[in-house]
Amino acid sequence: MLKVKNINVYYDAIHAIKDVSFKVNEGEIVTLIGANGAGKTTILHTVSGLMKAKSGEISFQKQKIDHLEAHKLLQLGIAHVPEGRRVFAEMTVQENLELGAFTKKDKKAIKRNFEMVYEKFPRLKERRKQIAGTLSGGEQQMLAIGRALMSEPKLLLMDEPSMGLAPILVQEIFNIIKEINAAGTTILLVEQNANMALSIAHRAYVLETGKVVLEGNAKDLLGNDEVRKAYLG
Amino acid sequence: MDVLAKFLQQLINGIHVGSIYALIALGYTMVYGIIKLINFAHGDIIMMGAYFTFVCIVTFNLPIGVALITPVILCLLSGILIERVAYKPLRNSPRLSALITAIGVSFLLENVFFKKFGQNPIPFPQIINPSPISLGPLQISRITFITVLISVLLMILLDLFIKKTKPGKAMRAVSEDPGAAQLMGINVNSTISLTFATGSALGAVGGILYSIAYPLIDPFMGVMPGLKAFVAAVLGGIGIIPGAMLGGFIMGIAESLTKGYISSQLADAVVFGILIVVLSLKPSGLLGKNVKEKV
Ligand SMILES: Nc1ncnc2c1ncn2[C@@H]1O[C@H](COP(=O)(O)OP(=O)(O)OP(=O)(O)O)[C@@H](O)[C@H]1O
Ligand SMILES: [Mg+2]
Numbered sequence: 339m340l341k342v343k344n345i346n347v348y349y350d351a352i353h354a355i356k357d358v359s360f361k362v363n364e365g366e367i368v369t370l371i372g373a374n375g376a377g378k379t380t381i382l383h384t385v386s387g388l389m390k391a392k393s394g395e396i397s398f399q400k401q402k403i404d405h406l407e408a409h410k411l412l413q414l415g416i417a418h419v420p421e422g423r424r425v426f427a428e429m430t431v432q433e434n435l436e437l438g439a440f441t442k443k444d445k446k447a448i449k450r451n452f453e454m455v456y457e458k459f460p461r462l463k464e465r466r467k468q469i470a471g472t473l474s475g476g477e478q479q480m481l482a483i484g485r486a487l488m489s490e491p492k493l494l495l496m497d498e499p500s501m502g503l504a505p506i507l508v509q510e511i512f513n514i515i516k517e518i519n520a521a522g523t524t525i526l527l528v529e530q531n532a533n534m535a536l537s538i539a540h541r542a543y544v545l546e547t548g549k550v551v552l553e554g555n556a557k558d559l560l561g562n563d564e565v566r567k568a569y570l571g
Numbered sequence: 572m573d574v575l576a577k578f579l580q581q582l583i584n585g586i587h588v589g590s591i592y593a594l595i596a597l598g599y600t601m602v603y604g605i606i607k608l609i610n611f612a613h614g615d616i617i618m619m620g621a622y623f624t625f626v627c628i629v630t631f632n633l634p635i636g637v638a639l640i641t642p643v644i645l646c647l648l649s650g651i652l653i654e655r656v657a658y659k660p661l662r663n664s665p666r667l668s669a670l671i672t673a674i675g676v677s678f679l680l681e682n683v684f685f686k687k688f689g690q691n692p693i694p695f696p697q698i699i700n701p702s703p704i705s706l707g708p709l710q711i712s713r714i715t716f717i718t719v720l721i722s723v724l725l726m727i728l729l730d731l732f733i734k735k736t737k738p739g740k741a742m743r744a745v746s747e748d749p750g751a752a753q754l755m756g757i758n759v760n761s762t763i764s765l766t767f768a769t770g771s772a773l774g775a776v777g778g779i780l781y782s783i784a785y786p787l788i789d790p791f792m793g794v795m796p797g798l799k800a801f802v803a804a805v806l807g808g809i810g811i812i813p814g815a816m817l818g819g820f821i822m823g824i825a826e827s828l829t830k831g832y833i834s835s836q837l838a839d840a841v842v843f844g845i846l847i848v849v850l851s852l853k854p855s856g857l858l859g860k861n862v863k864e865k866v
Contacts, residue, residue, distance in 0.1 A: 388750055412756035424751040426744055437744050440737070441756035489756070 339364040339524055340385070340416075340493055345394030345404075347377075347384050354380045355391070356548045362493065367515070367525040369535040369556065371569060372545030378528040379421050381545075382495050385526070386418040387411050398493065413441050415492035419499060421528075423482040427471030431462050434470050434481055438488030447490070455484040458514065476507040483514065493524045500531050512538055532569040536560045544569070576708050581831035582824060587715040588784065589823020590722035594777035595800035596807070596815035597729065598650075598770030604746040604810035605766045607666065611673040612653055614797020615680040616771050620646050620778030621695065621788040622684060628696045635698065643775040650771025651764045659760070684790040695786035698779075718780045725773060726816055732769075733812065742766055746810070799826075802846050808856030817857060821845070 340362040347355035355377050362368045370378050383389040385396060387408035396404040398414060406414075417438075426434050435455060439448045456463035459480045465473065470481055479499055486494055499515065500508040508531065516538050519525050529535035536542055536556045544552035544565060552565065559565045595617060602610045623642030627633045633641065657676050661669045699717055703710040733739035744752040745762045753759055781796055782788050803822040807814025822842055829841040849857060 386754060388753065407758075408750075408753035409756050409758045412754070418754045420751060420754060424748055424754075426747045426751065428747060429740075429743060433740060437740060437752075437755045437757075440741065485755075 339399060340526065341395075341397045342381075342385065343395040343397075345381075345384060345391040345396065347380055347389060347391050349380075354548050355384065357394075358545075358548070358550055359394075360543050360550060360553070362524060362526050364524055365519075365522070366541060367519050367527060367539045369527045369529055369539040369542045370545055371529055371532040371535055371542060373530070373569070375547070376545040377548040378545060379497055380548075382418065382420075382497050382526070382528055386416060386495060412489050412491075415490075416495065417486035417489050417491035417493070418495040419482045419486045419497060421497035421501070423475075423478045425470040425473070425478050425481050425485070427469070429470055430467055431470055431473070431481055432466040434485050435462075435466075435488050438485035441489060448488070451488045451490060455487055458487075458517070459484050475502050476504070476511075479503065479507075479511060480514075483511075483518075487518070487523075491523060493526065494518065495526050495528075497528045498530060499527070500529065500534060508534060532565070533560075577831070579709055581827050583709070583711060583715060584831075585824030585827030586820060587718055587823070588827060589820035590719045591777050591780050591784065591819075592796065592800045592803045592822050593816045593819025594722050594725060594773050594780070595796060596803040596819045597726070597812065598774040598777075599801050599804040600807070600809055600812060600815040601742075601766050601770045603804070604812075605742065605763055606658065606662065606669075608658060608669050608673060609801070609809075610658075610767075610770075611670070611797075612657075612676040612680060613770065613774055614793035614800075615677050615684075616646050616650060616774035616793070617778035617781060617796055618684060618788070618790060618793035619649060619680065620775030621782040621792065622688060623775075624779050624782065625693065625695060625788060628698075639698075639779065642779065643772050646775035646778075647768045647772040650767040650774075654764060654767040659763075681790050681793075688790060690789065692787040692789040692792075695782040695788050697786070698783055714783055718784065721776065721780065725776060729769070729773070730812070738762070738765055799842060802843065806846055806849055806856055808859030811856070811858050814856055814858035821857075 342361065343359050344357050345355055346353065346357060358381060370381060372378055380389065384391050387406055391404060395402065398416060403411060403414065426437065435452060439451060442448050461477055462480055462484055465477065470478065473481060483499065496515065499511050503511065512534050515525060515527065527535055527539060536559055539556040542554065542556045542559050543550050552559065598613045599610060602608060620642050623645050624638060627638035627641050653676055657672050658669055661672055699714045701712050701714055703712045704716055733742060741752065741757045741762045742765065744755060744757055745759050749759050778793070799822055800819065803818035804815045806821060807818030825845055826838045826842050829838040853859065
C-alpha cells in the first residue's frame with residue numbers, strides 16, 4: 339500500500355534519513371522503532387509531505403506521492419497523528435474534529451464519523467465544548483487520533499501516541515490502535531515504546547541514526563536478543 | 572448638562588474614528604496572526620482605497636455603488652498580490668527580512684501614488700450628506716452614524732465568518748499551527764491569501780470611511796491612521812481579533828477626549844503614551860494571553 343524507496347532527507351547540512359526503504363501492506367500495523375533522534379518523525383513528515391526527500395521515491399496505492407503538497411495527501415487517504423498531538427489548542431474539541439473532516443463534503447458521512455469517534459472516545463463527547471488546550475494529555479491524544487479518524491483514512495500514520503501518558507492510558511491507546519486496525523485501517527506506527535509497539539504490530543523496522551538496521555516480523559524482533567538489549571531493557 | 576453633552580459629543584467622535592481604527596487594525600492583527608508579519612504596507616492600502624474611490628467617482632463618474640465596491644475589490648486583489656510577490660518568497664527567511672520588505676513595499680506604493688497624483692492633497696468627494704441627526708441634546712453627524720454602523724456590521728460579519736465558516740476555521744487553524752493545518756488537508760497558501768484579502772478589503776473600507784471623515788487625500792495619508800491602527804492592534808493583543816476591535820475604539824476615544832479636553836497637539840502623544848503604559852503592565856496586550864496554555 340505504502341512504498342518508501344531509498345529516501346534521503348536533510349535538515350540543511352544534516353543528513354537525517356539515509357537511504358531508508360520500507361513498505362506497509364494493506365491491513366497491517368507496521369512499526370518503526372528507534373531511539374531519540376533516530377529519524378522516526380522525519381520519516382513520517384516526509385511521507386505526509388511536510389518535508390521533502392532530496393532523493394528516493396514514495397508511492398501510495400501505486401501512485402507516486404513524494405511530489406505532492408501535504409494538504410493533498412489527506413484526500414488520497416493518508417492521515418497523520420503528529421508527534422506531540424498538535425491539537426488546535428484554542429479551539430473546542432468539536433471544532434478540532436470538524437477540522438479533521440475538512441476535506442469531506444458529504445454531510446452525512448461527517449455526522450457518521452462524529453458518532454464513530456464519540457463512541458470510541460466517550461470522554462471527547464462529554465467534553466466536546468471544551469477548549470482543546472485545557473484537556474489532559476491523554477484526552478488530547480484521543481482528540482488527535484479522533485481528529486485523524488474523521489477523514490476515514492486508509493492509512494494512519496501515528497507518531498509516538500504513547501508519549502507522556504500514564505501506563506494505564508498507554509494500554510488503552512494501544513488497544514484503540516488495534517481496534518482501528520481491526521476495523522480496516524492500515525497503520526504505520528512510530529514508537530520509542532518498542533515493547534508495546536512490537537506487541538501489537540505485524541512487522542517492524544528498527545532505525546538507528548537515520549538508517550534501517552533491522553527488519554522483520556514483530557514477534558521475531560520481540561524475541562531477538564539484540565533488539566531486547568538495545569530497546570526493550 | 573452642557574458638560575455632559577460635551578463629553579458625550581467627544582465620546583461619539585471618539586467612537587467614530589475608533590471604529591475606523593478598529594477596521595484597519597483588523598488587517599494588521601489577522602496577518603500577524605497567520606504569518607507573524609507586521610504588514611507595514613497595510614497603511615498604504617488605506618491610501619489606495621481612498622485614491623481608487625476618488626478615481627472611480629471623479630474621473631470615471633461611476634454610479635456610487637460601483638464606485639464604492641470597485642476600490643474594495645481592487646485593494647483586496649492588491650493585498651493578495653503583495654503577499655504573493657513580496658512576502659511569500661520570504662516565508663522561511665528570518666522575520667526581519669520580511670519586515671524590511673514590508674517597509675519597502677510601503678515606500679514603493681507611496682511613491683507610485685506620489686508619482687501619479689502628486690504630493691498636494693486633493694479634496695475627496697462628498698459621499699455622505701454631513702447633515703446631523705439629533706438625538707436629544709446631541710448632534711450626531713450622518714457621517715458618524717453611517718461609519719459606526721458600517722464598521723460594527725463588518726466586525727460582526729467578520730466574527731461570524733471566522734467562527735462559523737469553513738474558510739474561517741481554516742484561518743484559525745493555520746494561525747495556530749500551519750503544519751497541523753496541512754495535515755487536515757487545509758491549503759495554507761490559499762488560506763494566507765484569503766487572510767490578506769479579508770484584511771485588505773477591511774482596510775479599504777477603513778480608508779474610504781477615513782477619507783469621508785477627513786476629506787483631503789494624499790499619497791502619505793495612510794501612514795498616521797495605519798500607525799495608530801497598528802498601535803491599536805498591539806494594545807488589544809496582536810493576533811487577537813477582538814483585541815484589535817477593542818484597541819481601535821480605545822485609541823479613537825482617547826484621542827478624541829484628549830483633543831476635546833487637553834489639546835489637539837497632545838492627542839498623538841497621549842495615544843502612544845497609553846500604549847507604553849499598557850504594554851509595560853501587560854506586554855501581550857489587553858486581551859493577550861500572558862502564559863501559553865499547556866499543550
Ligand atoms: N528542525 C530540525 N533541524 C535540524 N535538525 C533536525 C530538526 N529536526 C530533527 N533534526 C535532526 O534529525 C534527526 C532525526 O530527528 P527526528 O525528530 O526525526 O527523530 P525521532 O526519531 O523522531 O526522535 P524522537 O524519538 O526524539 O522523537 C535528529 O538527529 C535531529 O536532531
Ligand atoms: Mg520523533
